[in-house]
Amino acid sequence: MRKIKFFAFGLIPGLIIVFFVLNKKGASCSGYLPNSRVIAETLSKDFKYSETFKAEMEALKVNEKFLKDSIITLGKIDFDRSKAQQKPCPSYLMTYPEKNPRYEITFEKCEENAVLNSLKKLR
DSSP, X not given: OHHHHHHHHHHHHHHHHHHHXXXXXXXXXXXXXXXXXXXXXXXXXXXXXXXXXXXXXXXHTOOHHHXXXXXXXXXXXXXXXSXXXXXXXXXXXEEESSSSOOEEEEEEEOSSEEEXXXXXXXX
């Protein structure tokens, strides 16, 4: 029991100090989460649009700038409904915004490019 007290006595102040030091430097772990990694990798690739995706973009009046800057950048990947282990191109389902989603996109993230397959307005 004595060892646990010494351990806690050093651990708790140490965590607080580390928290404040990293917080001042603006460090965050958001870039390491699976959602952030998939989005970053997707945005770094060339986009290819399927014919149905192009038609849905026109029908919903969604331009490419809004698609990249808002929907994909701020979207949330639904890993339960995605096929992230699919070979050679993993398939993902993304919703935007995170709370009360209005758009749903399905896309494949291949080695060279990202193929956007469908765009749906949910409400």
